[in-house]
Amino acid sequence: MVLKEIEERFSVRAFADKKIPDEVLKEILEAGRLAPSWVNTQPWHFLVVKSQQNKALLSQVALGQPHVEKADAIIVICGDKSAMDTESFRKILSSRPSITEDRINLLVNNDGFNPSLKGNSALNLRVLEEVTYATAYMTLEAQRHGVGTCVVGFIANALTGAAPEVYQLARKTFNLPESVEIMSLLILGYPDESAEKQPKIRKSFDEVVSYETYGW
Ligand SMILES: Cc1cc2nc3c(=O)[nH]c(=O)nc-3n(C[C@H](O)[C@H](O)[C@H](O)COP(=O)(O)O)c2cc1C
Numbered sequence: 009m010v011l012k013e014i015e016e017r018f019s020v021r022a023f024a025d026k027k028i029p030d031e032v033l034k035e036i037l038e039a040g041r042l043a044p045s046w047v048n049t050q051p052w053h054f055l056v057v058k059s060q061q062n063k064a065l066l067s068q069v070a071l072g073q074p075h076v077e078k079a080d081a082i083i084v085i086c087g088d089k090s091a092m093d094t095e096s097f098r099k100i101l102s103s104r105p106s107i108t109e110d111r112i113n114l115l116v117n118n119d120g121f122n123p124s125l126k127g128n129s130a131l132n133l134r135v136l137e138e139v140t141y142a143t144a145y146m147t148l149e150a151q152r153h154g155v156g157t158c159v160v161g162f163i164a165n166a167l168t169g170a171a172p173e174v175y176q177l178a179r180k181t182f183n184l185p186e187s188v189e190i191m192s193l194l195i196l197g198y199p200d201e202s203a204e205k206q207p208k209i210r211k212s213f214d215e216v217v218s219y220e221t222y223g224w
Contacts, residue, residue: 013151018208020156021075023197028080032153036196037083039149040142047100047121051091051135052142055084055182062181066193069164069178071171076160079195085143087135090187093124132167132189139191146194156199161192 037054045051057063058081066084067077076082090096094116101112119125123134147157164171164178166189178190 010148013148015208017147017151017157018206019158020195020197020199021158022200022203023075023078023080023156024200026080026198028155028196028198032155033081033196035153036146036149036155039145040083043138043142043145045138045141046092046134047097049091049096049100049138051088052139053086053088053188054142054146055086057082057084065178065181068171068174069190070160070193071162071164071174073160073162075158076193076195078197079158080197081195083146083194083196084182084190085139085192085194086184086188087132087139087191088185088188089124089128089131089135090185092122092131092134094122097122135189136167136191143192143194150196154198155196158195159192160195163190163193165190167191 033056037056040052040054041050043052057066060077063077063079063082066082067073070076097116098112101107101115115121117125119130123130143159147159150157162168162170164175166175175190178184184190
């Protein structure tokens with residue numbers, strides 16, 4: 009059944025003048041909240057923006073992409089690196105039944121397990137991976153309700169390094185804690201049905217799938 013939503017979803021960049029009901033937005037957010045993550049760290053926070061003033065700021069964060077400001081709502085996909093620090097891992101692991109202190113120490117001191125030991129780039133990468141699951145889930149739940157979405161990743165943030173002054177302004181305006189980065193924006197709204205639809209261009213099944221050995 010989810011395949012239907014996957015097939016029908018496309019990036020919506022033209023929106024109808026129709027508001028997303030609060031209950032629908034809540035279910036979309038719930039789909040993100042329930043996504044899987046590395047060691048169940050859930051390093052995300054979904055900041056909902058509906059005011060025109062903040063949408064205008066996010067349009068600047070999106071380096072002027074015109075569709076951003078026109079969306080009915082924007083979910084600022086925030087990644088919280090503190091959810092993946094050693095203490096957080098220790099806390100999550102300690103709550104697992106019958107895990108030993110030795111096993112916890114082994115895991116939190118392994119840099120393949122604990123990305124914070126490898127530095128900021130590894131941490132950003134892992135957090136980005138986690139928020140991507142949540143974002144994908146939200147796009148599909150939105151689709152189920154007929155709400156269009158577009159992931160906007162070409163933005164001013166720590167990952168791209170683009171427009172640092174705009175990013176700092178956004179950080180200040182939204183009161184982001186130091187450990188939190190804006191990873192992407194998910195813009196939402198009912199699609200403008202009169203807008204031209206782009207064909208879904210994808211590599212063929214055989215090009216992207218192989219069995220037992222890589223290739224075709
Ligand atoms: C991580 C990521 C970042 C993206 N960033 C942008 C963006 O900054 N602006 C935009 O208009 N679309 C953006 N997109 C949408 C892609 O261009 C779009 O998903 C792709 O062209 C396939 O088209 P479809 O979503 O309509 O199937 C992004 C998509 C992903 C997954």
